[in-house]
Amino acid sequence: MTKEQGGDVVAGNESNFQNGVNVYPNPAEYEVNTEVAVRVGGRVLVTLRDALGRDIMTVFNGDVVNNTILPLSTDIRNLPSGAYMMHVVGPDDLNLAAPFMIRH
Secondary structure, three states: OEEEEEEEEOOOOOOOOOOOOOOOOEEEEEEEEEEEEEEEEEEEEEEEEOOOOOOEEEEEEEEOOOEEEEEEEEEEOOOEEEEEEEEEEHHHHHEEEEEEEEOO
């Protein structure tokens, strides 16, 4: 069962639901899309980091419910070309990262 909840997709009570992060397109030019799957609800922080691990911007900082797929879109036109990482931290020791490239 899936339903929309405040812009998030809630995947129901699936026992096999797993945490994950997917970033596309890669390389990105003007906008990067991120899908964050969160198994345990609570506060989730998604940040965009440069190749040296420095936080460039907060993409999302908020609460989600159990078994949520959080769709995010980020404007990257003002960032220089190079290597970046989308970093996710949250409840239940959630700590994920997905590398991607920006190419203008």
